[in-house]
Amino acid sequence: MKCAICRHGITTEGYTTVVxxxxxxxVVFKKVPxxxxxxxxxxxxxxxxxxVLLRQAQEQWERGIIIEMLNFAA
Ligand SMILES: [Zn+2]
Structure with missing residues (x-):
């Protein structure tokens, strides 16, 4: 799809890190599609x-985790 921010680029499938x-x-999620x-x-x-990210972050919060690093798994 066309990028909504710069309006020039085209988006491609990749992975990112979400905090x-x-x-x-x-909670740090790695390999997020x-x-x-x-x-x-x-x-x-x-x-x-x-x-899914929000739900997993909620779970960590409920467990009282301070910092957690997870690989995203769909
Ligand atoms: Zn862009």
Whole structure:
């Protein structure tokens, strides 16, 4: 798809790292599938993926984890 930020680049399939914070909990997700702009580098994470990230961050928060690094698994 065409990048909505720079309006010049085209996004391609790739992976990114997403950091989510909730209270004292920080969760770092690696290898998150994303569409990445080849021009400006903007990363687009799909709504479905985002939902999973939020749910997993919530789980870590409930467990009282301070910092956790996870490989994203769909
Ligand atoms: Zn762009």
């Amino acid at each position: 989510l914070e909730r209270g004292q909990t920080t 994303a569409q990445i702009c080849d021009n400006c580098g903007e990363e687009y994470v799909s709504e479905a993926v985002n939902k």
